Amino acid sequence: MHPIKRRPAVGLVATALTAALALSACSSSGSTSPATATPTTVTQAAIDAAMTTETNLTFWTWVPDITNEVALFEKAYPAIHVDVVNVGQGAAHYQKLRTAIKAGSGGPDVVQVEFQYLPSFTQGGDLLDLAPYGAASIKSDYAGWIWSQVSNGDAVYGIPQDVGPMGNLYRKDLLSAAGITPPTTWEEFAKAARDYRAANPDKYLTNMPGNDAGQFMGLLWQAGARPFGYDGKKTVTINFDTPEVAKVIDLWNPLVKDGVIGVDPDFTDQWYQGLANGQYASWQGAAWGPVFLQGTAAKTSGLWTVSPLPQWDASKPASGNWGGSTDAVLKSTKNPIAAAQLALWINTQHDSALMLATKQFLFPASNTILNDPAFVDEKSAFYGGQQVNKEFAAISATVTPDFEWLPFMDYAYSSFNETLGKAFADRTDLATGLTAWQTALTTYATQQGFTVKK
Amino acid sequence: MSQVAIARDHPRAPEGRKPKRGGLKRRQAIASYLLATPFFVVFLAMLVLPLFYSGYLSLFQERLVGGTVFAGVGNYVRALQDHVFLGGVLRMAQFLVIQVPIMLSLALVFALALDSGRLRMQRIIRLTIFVPYAVPGVIAALMWGYLYGPDFGPFAQAARAIGLPTPPFLGNEWMLGSIMNIVTWSFVGYNMIILYSALRSIPTELYEAARVDGASEFRVAWSIKIPAIRPALLLTTIFSVIGTFQLFNEPNLLRILAPNVIGVGYTPNLYAYNLAFINQDVNYAAAIAFLLGVVIMIVSYAVQLGVLRRERRS
Numbered sequence: 001m002h003p004i005k006r007r008p009a010v011g012l013v014a015t016a017l018t019a020a021l022a023l024s025a026c027s028s029s030g031s032t033s034p035a036t037a038t039p040t041t042v043t044q045a046a047i048d049a050a051m052t053t054e055t056n057l058t059f060w061t062w063v064p065d066i067t068n069e070v071a072l073f074e075k076a077y078p079a080i081h082v083d084v085v086n087v088g089q090g091a092a093h094y095q096k097l098r099t100a101i102k103a104g105s106g107g108p109d110v111v112q113v114e115f116q117y118l119p120s121f122t123q124g125g126d127l128l129d130l131a132p133y134g135a136a137s138i139k140s141d142y143a144g145w146i147w148s149q150v151s152n153g154d155a156v157y158g159i160p161q162d163v164g165p166m167g168n169l170y171r172k173d174l175l176s177a178a179g180i181t182p183p184t185t186w187e188e189f190a191k192a193a194r195d196y197r198a199a200n201p202d203k204y205l206t207n208m209p210g211n212d213a214g215q216f217m218g219l220l221w222q223a224g225a226r227p228f229g230y231d232g233k234k235t236v237t238i239n240f241d242t243p244e245v246a247k248v249i250d251l252w253n254p255l256v257k258d259g260v261i262g263v264d265p266d267f268t269d270q271w272y273q274g275l276a277n278g279q280y281a282s283w284q285g286a287a288w289g290p291v292f293l294q295g296t297a298a299k300t301s302g303l304w305t306v307s308p309l310p311q312w313d314a315s316k317p318a319s320g321n322w323g324g325s326t327d328a329v330l331k332s333t334k335n336p337i338a339a340a341q342l343a344l345w346i347n348t349q350h351d352s353a354l355m356l357a358t359k360q361f362l363f364p365a366s367n368t369i370l371n372d373p374a375f376v377d378e379k380s381a382f383y384g385g386q387q388v389n390k391e392f393a394a395i396s397a398t399v400t401p402d403f404e405w406l407p408f409m410d411y412a413y414s415s416f417n418e419t420l421g422k423a424f425a426d427r428t429d430l431a432t433g434l435t436a437w438q439t440a441l442t443t444y445a446t447q448q449g450f451t452v453k454k
Numbered sequence: 455m456s457q458v459a460i461a462r463d464h465p466r467a468p469e470g471r472k473p474k475r476g477g478l479k480r481r482q483a484i485a486s487y488l489l490a491t492p493f494f495v496v497f498l499a500m501l502v503l504p505l506f507y508s509g510y511l512s513l514f515q516e517r518l519v520g521g522t523v524f525a526g527v528g529n530y531v532r533a534l535q536d537h538v539f540l541g542g543v544l545r546m547a548q549f550l551v552i553q554v555p556i557m558l559s560l561a562l563v564f565a566l567a568l569d570s571g572r573l574r575m576q577r578i579i580r581l582t583i584f585v586p587y588a589v590p591g592v593i594a595a596l597m598w599g600y601l602y603g604p605d606f607g608p609f610a611q612a613a614r615a616i617g618l619p620t621p622p623f624l625g626n627e628w629m630l631g632s633i634m635n636i637v638t639w640s641f642v643g644y645n646m647i648i649l650y651s652a653l654r655s656i657p658t659e660l661y662e663a664a665r666v667d668g669a670s671e672f673r674v675a676w677s678i679k680i681p682a683i684r685p686a687l688l689l690t691t692i693f694s695v696i697g698t699f700q701l702f703n704e705p706n707l708l709r710i711l712a713p714n715v716i717g718v719g720y721t722p723n724l725y726a727y728n729l730a731f732i733n734q735d736v737n738y739a740a741a742i743a744f745l746l747g748v749v750i751m752i753v754s755y756a757v758q759l760g761v762l763r764r765e766r767r768s
Contacts, residue, residue, distance in 0.1 A: 448517045
């Protein structure tokens with residue numbers, strides 16, 4: 001027997017266990033940080049002092065070429081140096097952000113956060129309230145529905161950057177070839193879909209993907225549905241059993257089941273080709289769609305038109321929103337004043353905001369830019385000379401307010417793909433899929449400690 | 455350790471002097487420990503400690519509201535009742551019983567064919583069969599994703615050219631088979647090389663004896679070669695079992711192409727990953743990962759036991 005041989009193994013295990021426990025003690029427990037009393041508005045003197053002190057800021061964003069706007073900012077404030085980092089787009093970006101927040105280090109000062117994900121960060125108290133830093137004064141420049149997305153009472157958690165009011169982008173030539181007038185109501189739309197399919201047995205009037213909850217949420221938004229709610233603390237509302245939701249489901253159910261519209265996943269190669277080859281004659285997309293189409297369907301230039309979405313009530317035009325981002329500041333930043341100024345400046349300073357709208361083609365959230373002739377009067381050859389910006393600006397004014405999101409949209413969107421989205425993709429009953437989605441969301445919310453009410 | 459050493463060690467000299475045997479052997483022992491240390495440092499830091507930390511995490515539950523609470527075996531109980539997890543495990547079991555025998559049979563046939571010496575251009579054939587293994591898993595999955603594509607994949611285009619309907623490689627019914635195909639294509643060469651090296655180490659006198667008795671090449675393969683490489687076959691089987699249950703790469707990449715066919719829990723490993731990063735539920739993900747490890751251990755042990763029993767009988 002060699003007792004010496006056994007001890008090292010035991011010692012190893014003991015050391016490892018201790019080390020593991022020690023490591024875990026160092027890690028963040030993930031509990032919400034206590035809300036600090038909001039300071040009174042930061043004085044202009046304090047802002048000036050901060051903006052003339054040598055500071056390094058990190059800015060996580062995936063907006064292409066935003067370094068141009070950042071360069072303008074650095075010219076205006078030479079003491080501030082901004083490091084722009086693209087850590088991925090969409091889900092990848094949020095995963096890294098959440099990891100950095102949980103680790104307590106490695107996170108940026110300013111970060112791009114889409115509207116629907118703001119509650120998931122305010123829930124954990126991760127974002128700085130920007131109202132005392134100058135955000136309260138820009139409220140009047142934004143439509144009510146936009147401001148309600150970024151604020152909670154008097155607190156402001158993100159500076160709106162761009163929005164995605166939804167409209168109908170369609171191929172004029174394909175519709176007229178099939179003898180169809182562009183639909184202005186959803187009833188007309190359903191009929192047009194069937195007629196188009198009858199005239200073109202291997203094409204579709206439109207495509208409703210099973211992997212993009214954002215698009216479908218926008219349509220629910222337009223119909224007046226408000227399935228989600230969050231009080232900012234512990235209570236969430238999850239309710240799809242409303243007549244508004246039912247009318248949207250009842251519209252799409254027969255179209256999907258009868259194979260009259262496409263159900264391909266979007267933003268895949270197949271889908272891009274579908275748009276380019278006329279497989280889909282229209283796209284109920286957002287204001288960022290036009291430029292997007294110009295890239296993927298470049299060869300169909302001149303054949304597309306933009307109009308408002310088909311309406312439920314022609315006398316009360318309404319629309320929904322799909323996408324759009326804000327710039328927010330993490331509470332853990334060491335330079336709150338400078339970071340808040342960066343977020344504000346990039347999105348509200350006139351030259352910078354106009355550049356974002358006209359060079360990067362982000363659809364502006366700010367009314368000043370929306371009314372600026374440089375933006376509004378732009379004519380697009382791709383859309384047969386139509387002033388698409390003006391069209392979408394008018395649509396943006398019809399987006400109905402008070403649409404709320406859950407504080408866990410990552411999970412909500414992924415479970416959409418498993419339930420309602422799967423019903424779309426498999427062409428099965430949408431109502432069953434919707435119930436499954438509601439059950440999944442309610443189960444998750446309860447598991448995570450929220451109180452769920454209808 | 456030799457018994458001789460024990461006998462020498464035990465009668466402790468009263469002076470307390472170490473035996474003269476130390477010296478060279480001792481220096482060699484120290485040297486070998488030193489050389490092995492870097493591996494163990496990394497092994498400890500990158501595998502053992504995270505494993506313990508993960509086990510520690512799996513005992514807690516962290517909720518968005520309410521922070522972290524100690525849950526004991528709560529996560530494990532939840533996992534055992536989770537139909538997504540169980541479905542994933544079942545799917546992998548299905549994968550195992552179909553794909554592994556096919557792949558290993560193919561690898562065996564190739565290895566035997568190469569070993570028979572009847573093939574010309576042996577080196578080229580060996581290399582060609584092995585090359586798919588050299589292709590990084592991500593590239594392979596992307597490439598096959600394109601090949602399977604219903605609009606622009608070559609199979610789809612060929613089918614359309616001769617008037618057949620497009621084969622739904624990425625559809626609900628065929629998805630598992632398509633993934634099996636990718637994995638087989640990637641790993642048949644790797645397994646073939648292992649079996650081929652085992653074949654090469656069989657003493658050739660056995661073949662001579664068989665040939666004298668008038669055995670054909672097939673008979674030689676069946677009665678001599680295959681039994682002789684049983685340990686290598688067991689090795690490749692165990693590797694394949696472990697690899698099957700850990701399947702992650704292919705479903706994760708094909709999920710982008712067919713997001714409604716491959717759900718968050720298509721395989722248990724993918725489920726653990728998505729739980730951690732989409733659901734923000736790191737604790738439950740850790741429990742799933744540990745349970746998966748247990749499942750793999752059970753299946754590997756069962757396979758080994760089955761083989762040993764058969765060996766004892768024969």
